[in-house]
Amino acid sequence: MIATILPGSSNFHAIGYNERKVSKGVARLLEIQNFGALGTFGKPTPDELVRYLQEYTSQNNRIRKAQFHVAISCKGHEKSEAEMLEFAHQYLKEMGYAEPGQPLLVYSHYDTDNTHLHIVTSRIAPDGRKIAHDHERRRSQEVIDRILGNNRKEKTDLDIQAAKEYSFASFAQFKAVMVSMGYEVYQKDGTVFVKHGGKVQCKLPLSDIEALYRKGNTDRARRRQLRSILKKYRDISTDKEDLRKEMKNKFGIDLVFFGRKDAVYGYMLVDHKNKTVLHGARIWAVEELLDFSTPEERLDRIEDFIDRLLTLNPKITQGEIYGKLRKQRAYIKKGVVYFDGQSRPLKPFMAEAIDRNNRIAWVEMFRPATEAERNMLCKIFKVNRPDLVDLTPEHPFSHTNTVNRLHEIFDDEAAGSVKSKLFEEGFTIRQDDNATYAVNFKEHIIINLTEEGFDLERLKRKPNRQQPARQPGHSQSGKPFTRLVKLRDNGEGSHSEKREWEVGQKGNYDEIDDGRSLKR
Known part of the structure; x- marks a missing residue:
């Protein structure tokens, strides 16, 4: 029996993953517990399940990725679905996820050669505390051994x-x-x-x-035979894991690779039938062994890989995809995937989704707490799906400090132009039909000036009273003198004040889909 703890999430994307499996007919919702009235009058929608878990989790806002998602599987179909469910409940109890009131979703999947369940719940206990997760994977294995009685x-x-x-x-x-x-x-x-x-x-x-070392195998005929077998199955395998599986299932030979997963430097062949171990370099160079496909074929696989990432996490950004593609020596930029000197435009629906997710990520960096703030930021960053943007349960403490600082600026009657003072503080003014906002793009701050009760009349620009500037010249005597020249004033304020570098104008915010600029 194996329990695989899958990545956490702030938006419980595991529900969408499992529900898509259900819609394809390869999974079903086996059990739902402690979701209040949901399901009383019919099967709840995925959105309803997500909202419930987010509301449940909001009682402890210190936990950013509260999703607990674990897959439990057995060898082949040696356990029935009922036996797997019973095991899952024992496992959850031992791991601390079975207290009364703990919301729980259990899905049964049928798309692999082994029976397995997916469990989704929250890392927050019913009393609001975080469930212990120290050494979680080691404890998980110990729990399995304890349940199964393994020594x-x-x-x-x-x-x-x-x-x-x-x-x-x-x-x-x-x-x-x-x-x-x-x-x-x-x-x-x-x-x-x-x-x-x-x-x-x-x-x-x-x-x-x-003391057990023996002279290495020198059977050249056997080495040639193994090289021929490796080449044959390399050419029909998609990657080293696929090749490893073929060699183990058909010949009882384990390929043991050394190095990191993305930087293998050698391998051994363990022949279980003959109980011998052979050094891979004496059979076939590892670089040739792992040369599975052409760049064009790899681009096909990379594109499929990106599609799967978007399926598992519909809000994944280009930066996050970039981090995963690095292992394959590939990257994407502005809707184009690059690998080994080759490039190909992504399918439009994927490129558009990634671009949208990049913009959503920028919006969420401001931690909007109200729909009005979210809508204004979505307008600025050209996000057409505000419903995908997560709202922060409440404004951070720094929000109050910023409001107080802005009040000092607005209340300073000696200040010439409030708008210029705001600009000096890094703020620009944005408006919609209902409110006026101060936005700091560098610090990722948005303040609803209307809602906070600021005197918006103070934002009206006052005329600049500028002193004539002296321009160097020469007198008739040849001595330099300074000539008074009136500065040009078209009533448009200073050049600095009109530098609309923020998104929506000419600035570089159309470049926000560059993965290198989205480190979070």
């Missing part, structure tokens, strides 16, 4: 004895055997550590392993 240390000892029966010529090869069994192995100061489930399960002297 992980005993199993580790048995697997180590089995690994010692293999033919290996180095610690790296012994490590490859253990890794193929699902363990993490490392050695330090002459001691070998065997780790599983987030904990060290066994320690043994390195000398015990070194």
Whole structure:
């Protein structure tokens, strides 16, 4: 049994993910608990479920990503749906998510070769406290072992004895055997550590392993055979995980790669049938082994990958996509995807969605607390879906400080132009039919001047009384003198005051879909 804790979210996008599976006929809502009156007169909509969880979570506004989303699966179909549901309830109780009143959604999925459930709830308990999440993944594995009655240390000892029966010529090869069994192995100061489930399960002297080293396999015919097999299945695989699965299922050979997932520097072949370990470099270079597709084919996969990201998180921004694409040595910019010197425009619906999400991200940086603020910001940033913008439960403390500072400016009768003073403070004035706003684009602040009771008459520009400037010249005697020249005044104020750099004018805010500018 496996429990995979999936990423958190502030907008509970896991509901949309599961409900889309339901609409495609590959999942169903198996259980709903503690959602008040929702579902009394029919199946609640996804939006209703999201709103309920957001309202429930708002009792603790310190938690930004309150979604708890976990997938529980078994091997094949060895467990029935009812047995999986019973296990899920035990698991949630042990993890602290089963107190009376805790909202809970359980979905059953049928789109893979193994029975699995998806559970969605909040990380906030019914009393408003945050549910403990320290060492969450390690605790999750311990809970599974406890429920199933697994003795992980005993199993580790048995697997180590089995690994010692293999033919290996180095610690790296012994490590490859253990890794193929699902363990993490490392050695330090002459001691070998065997780790599983987030904990060290066994320690043994390195000398015990070194005593088992045997001469490496020199069968050239076998190496040529393995190279031919690898090439054949490389050409029909989409990536190294697909290739690994084919080799394990068809030949009982585990491919154990070394390095980071996106920077593999080597591999071993663990032949379980013959209990031997072979160094991959003696079979086929890792660069050739992992060369699966042409750039054009990779662009197809990258585009599908972006589409899946948008499906899982409809509000994902270009910056977030960029971070995920870096592992594939690709990136997107202004609706175009780039990879290995090749480029291709994204499908219009994806490019438009990403551009919209970039703009939504800018709006949410201002943390609007009212629909009026949100609507004004959406107008500024040209967001045509205000309903997708999350509202902050209440204004931050800094909002009050800013209002007080603006009152000082408005109340200063000695100030010449209030609007100029606001500009010096980094604010520009924006208006709609109902209110006037002061907006600071650098600090991401928006103040509803109308709602806060400011004297808007003070915003009217006063005439500038400028002294003539002296312009250098020369007298008849040849000595330089300064000539008085009246400054030009067209009644439009200073050039600085009219610098409309903000979004909506000529400035660079049309460039906000550049992933590099959206670090949050």
